[in-house]
Amino acid sequence: MTDHDHALSGAYAVDALDADERARFEAHLTTCADCRAEVDSLREAAALLGADDVVAPPPSLRDDILAGIDRIRPLPPVTGTVTPLRRRHRLPLLMSAAAAVVLLLGVGLAWLRPWHDEQPARLTAAERILAAPDATRLEKSFPDGSRATVVLSRSEGKALIRTKAMALAPAGKAYELWLQTPAGVMEPAGLMPDQPDTTYVLKGDATDATGIGITVEPDGGSPQPTSAPIALFALDS
Template identity: 50%
Template sequence: MNADIHGLSGAYAVDALDDVERAEFESHLAQCPECRAEVESLRAAAVQLTRVTATTAPDSLRASVLDQIKTVRPLPPLTPPADTGDTTEGHRPVAGVVTLESRRWRSPVTWLVAAAAAAVLAIGGLVWSPWSSDQPQQPPTATEQVIRAKDAQRYEKVIDGARATIVRSPSLGKAVIIADNMPAAPDGKDFQVWFQNPDGEMVSAGLMPHEARPSVSMVLDGDASKYTGVGITLEPAGGSPAPTSEPIALFEFS
């Protein structure tokens, strides 16, 4: 019996063998506890895949899959192994039969068929997720809610090599500041963030971290929907009730 027959466990579990191969593998299966255990494991996994969550695919998915299919290079046609002239027992060529020896190199085709089946499911309008629908999902953070909001507005400035971005969602009434390459505030000082109201008055919206950080984000305190901008000033440590210096950056909401 060819040793490569052990590699047919996966194809057998998903019923991808022809009649000749199935009969030969089942004969082997009766004598091989390792293959029996593997087949049982694969079939159990297949049962778990039926417990899936169906999600409506985006409209662009069908066109994307069809475009990608055009770039796949087709495999050459399958041919029986060449006759080497060896007529010893176990190596005699049989006309019209693709042997298990020849299947050794074409076994990946089974997995290509499985991938194609997944693509068909996607084209059909559903994307299948192999996890139970009752699996707990982490709710989005307050920052993520603002960034993902449909009406999110972005305002960006570069300040002495640091990039500061304000993201505001009027519908949520919230705004987030995201700073990259944020330097440390000078000793005895802190960077303070302010909302600007329509009259030009500045209202404290929070303090930035004092130490230098490669990236920092924070949700600003206050109803962002009623203000016209955001400013950043350098204030005494712990912050001030009102700005004591001119803004080092001012973001005006359009």
């Protein structure tokens, strides 16, 4: 294998070799760990670029690529056996194409990676409620010392409940949550996790809710409350 054969990794990674060149290079890959690593790296970079959302590249990207091609060190001329005419003309084109691919991937990743690193982590539904500018909090303490706090964001259309040292529901029972509509109807909003300390986002649209209730219901919940609420949080309209 010559230096020119080593340089085919870029063209191989983007499937730019003919059948003979591909077969020869794949035979070389079985004995050359450096070329295998380079091909894997180029394919990984290409996959990363393809997996990202389509965004407009910066105006400087084209100029950076063209300027970088001018700086690429050319390989020494082929010596020894004369290469057939078709391949002799094709090889420099492959070298240039492979160099352009490597440079493009490098510039593209250098541009994309910082952009992604600076992206804020996606917030959970609970985090969006807590961070909302209009988030309001209502807290209730129970005789046994446990506490429950409701946080509502009408802009998010959601509410959550946080419990601290909450006594577990009786055996065969569950705490069910309810959203009260302006008409006074209690709509089921999910079952609280059977844990003393928990954060739970209520199901349903809380945009127009006038209250949030907690009742003790049979395991699995009920379509309508079957007992008086152990807590009812009145929400401002």
